[in-house]
Amino acid sequence: MVDLHKFTGDFMDKKENIPEFGILSPSISSLLNDDIDQQTLSPLSCLREFETNWILEFDLPLVNKNDIKITINENSISVEAKLQESYLEEKLGVKTKFEYFKKTLTLPKKIDDKKTTAKFNKGRLTITIPKEASGHKIQIR
Numbered sequence: 135m136v137d138l139h140k141f142t143g144d145f146m147d148k149k150e151n152i153p154e155f156g157i158l159s160p161s162i163s164s165l166l167n168d169d170i171d172q173q174t175l176s177p178l179s180c181l182r183e184f185e186t187n188w189i190l191e192f193d194l195p196l197v198n199k200n201d202i203k204i205t206i207n208e209n210s211i212s213v214e215a216k217l218q219e220s221y222l223e224e225k226l227g228v229k230t231k232f233e234y235f236k237k238t239l240t241l242p243k244k245i246d247d248k249k250t251t252a253k254f255n256k257g258r259l260t261i262t263i264p265k266e267a268s269g270h271k272i273q274i275r
Contacts (some may be wrong), residue, residue: 168222174236175221177213188245192259194235199254204261206247212238213259 178193194202194215201216214236221232244266252261 173230173232174234175232176237177215177235179234179237179239181241186265188230188241188263188265190239190261190263192237192261193257193258194254195257195261197235197257202254202259204252206245206263209242210238210240211245211263212236212262213261215259228230 178192180188190211192213192215194213196218197215198218201218205212205213205214214234216234217232222230223230241263246264246266249264250261252259254260
């Protein structure tokens with residue numbers, strides 16, 4: 135088993151500092167929790183919007199490039215990555231073993247999935263997602 139805490143710092147503990155964490159609505163709570171039933175962790179990510187594209191970055195420590203799966207739909211992107219070693223977490227006497235990172239993000243506008251590119255370097259996955267051009271020229275008569 136591996137200790138991911140050394141890679142993620144205190145980020146994974148931050149949700150415990152949120153007041154009344156236990157009574158958040160299920161949709162909000164699911165954003166802050168890992169998926170225990172599916173044994174998946176939600177990786178740290180950053181989405182930045184630019185004029186013609188989005189840059190989406192994921193921190194995927196202890197993952198091999200060949201174990202990453204990226205799926206693009208009309209306006210969302212999903213990343214799933216298998217850990218090289220299982221991560222074991224114990225909270226309130228319950229041990230949970232995690233084997234995957236997985237995250238799905240919805241993008242606010244249409245994307246050009248045919249021109250999307252991805253690079254993986256030293257545990258950081260960078261995906262460049264071009265925006266779909268929606269304008270057209272109007273002829274003046």
